Amino acid sequence: MSTFKxxxxxxxxxxxxxxxxxxxxxxxxxxxxxxxxxxxxSVPAPVSKGKxxxxxxxxxxxSRGINFRTRHLMQDLRTMMPHSKADTKMDRKDKLxxxxxxxxxxxxxxxxxxEAKKKQDLYMWISNSPHGPSAKFLVQNxxxxxxxxxxxxxxxxxxxxxSFDPKFDKEPHYALLKELFIQTFSTPHYHxxxxxxxxxxxxxTIADNRIWFRNYQIIEEDASLVEIGPRFVLNLIKIFQxxxxxxxxxxxxxxxxxxxxxxxxxxxxxxxxxxxxxxKELQSIKKSExxxxxxxxxxxxxxxxxxxxxxxHIETEPPEPKAVKKNKHKAFxxxxxxxxRK
Numbered sequence: 001m002s003t004f005k006x007x008x009x010x011x012x013x014x015x016x017x018x019x020x021x022x023x024x025x026x027x028x029x030x031x032x033x034x035x036x037x038x039x040x041x042s043v044p045a046p047v048s049k050g051k052x053x054x055x056x057x058x059x060x061x062x063s064r065g066i067n068f069r070t071r072h073l074m075q076d077l078r079t080m081m082p083h084s085k086a087d088t089k090m091d092r093k094d095k096l097x098x099x100x101x102x103x104x105x106x107x108x109x110x111x112x113x114x115e116a117k118k119k120q121d122l123y124m125w126i127s128n129s130p131h132g133p134s135a136k137f138l139v140q141n142x143x144x145x146x147x148x149x150x151x152x153x154x155x156x157x158x159x160x161x162x163s164f165d166p167k168f169d170k171e172p173h174y175a176l177l178k179e180l181f182i183q184t185f186s187t188p189h190y191h192x193x194x195x196x197x198x199x200x201x202x203x204x205t206i207a208d209n210r211i212w213f214r215n216y217q218i219i220e221e222d223a224s225l226v227e228i229g230p231r232f233v234l235n236l237i238k239i240f241q242x243x244x245x246x247x248x249x250x251x252x253x254x255x256x257x258x259x260x261x262x263x264x265x266x267x268x269x270x271x272x273x274x275x276x277x278x279x280k281e282l283q284s285i286k287k288s289e290x291x292x293x294x295x296x297x298x299x300x301x302x303x304x305x306x307x308x309x310x311x312x313h314i315e316t317e318p319p320e321p322k323a324v325k326k327n328k329h330k331a332f333x334x335x336x337x338x339x340x341r342k
Contacts, residue, residue: 052190052192054189056183056188057084057085057107057109058081058108059087059103059110059111059112060077060081060084061088062074063113063114064089064090065092067116070114070116073144076145076230080160080200080215081185082156082191083193083194085106085108087102087106090113096113097245099113099125103129104129110126110127111127111243112124112125112184120258122139123136123237124136124139125244126184127244128183129243131242132241132243133176133180133239133240133241134246135177135180135240136239137234138255139233139234140233140235142230143229144229144230145229152226152227152228153217155195157194158195158199158200159186159194159195159196159197159198160187160198160201161198161201162182162185162186163202164178164181164203164204168204173236173239173250174206176239178204185202198218200218201215201217201218209235209252210233211234213230213234215227215228215229216228236250236255237252237255238252239251
């Protein structure tokens with residue numbers, strides 16, 4: 001029977017480097033030196049005993065005033081990213097550059113900050129702290145893991161694959177965002193909280209001038225993809241040179257603020273109501289005209305002849321004064337009766 005032995009002069013069993021081994025067969029088949037060279041097998045180092053060199057840490061937190069959906073989305077991102085850290089909510093009155101100090105205290109060099117406004121609009125900052133760059137997005141169409149309820153059994157802490165649309169390499173601002181996404185969402189190799197498996201994919205797709213984020217699980221049987229969530233859409237607003245501050249590197253010309261979008265909706269609704277009101281008024285006018293036509297006889301004026309026109313007489317002299325008759329004194333009734341008796 002053949003045996004599997006470690007080659008003489010090799011490394012210790014606990015060493016992380018690749019090991020060489022030899023397969024020893026019958027001694028009479030070939031000389032020992034040639035047989036050793038032919039039967040040498042290289043054994044790779046164990047995956048779980050590597051050195052953690054890429055020490056990227058991401059701080060994920062938010063401002064006050066977020067709703068439950070944003071809170072669940074942050075929790076899902078922390079679950080998918082074992083190299084992330086959490087912190088308490090930041091007050092709205094504080095300036096955004098204070099986040100750089102929070103990242104320094106937490107020993108983080110990347111930051112995902114969710115900013116809520118008017119309790120209905122959600123903005124997300126992705127920053128490379130403390131030197132930048134940073135990007136501001138409007139988050140739309142959020143669906144969390146609990147909301148989707150899709151089938152999937154993804155391992156917690158496993159390292160994801162990042163899939164990007166080919167459009168990311170065509171324009172410079174998308175190339176910058178691609179590098180920022182890679183450094184933020186990719187789990188560092190040999191991270192203590194990560195698992196040495198790859199079983200899900202993060203996809204970033206550009207459509208309608210927006211970035212669509214999806215999370216898919218890789219099924220081992222046929223290597224097909226099943227969406228497990230969460231999902232959201234990022235609408236780029238601006239890219240800044242520094243971390244939360246600095247000059248603007250890029251501004252999205254297709255971005256429409258939520259306030260302006262709601263204003264357009266209100267104006268469109270008001271225009272529809274005005275149009276309905278005008279239609280009602282026209283219908284009422286038509287109905288009244290139809291009633292008048294029915295009451296009035298159209299043939300009544302057929303045999304009516306027009307009257308002769310009389311010349312207009314203009315008086316140039318004032319009229320003569322009228323003579324006033326003087327009334328005689330009339331006796332009273334009693335006197336008339338007395339006169340009649342006599």
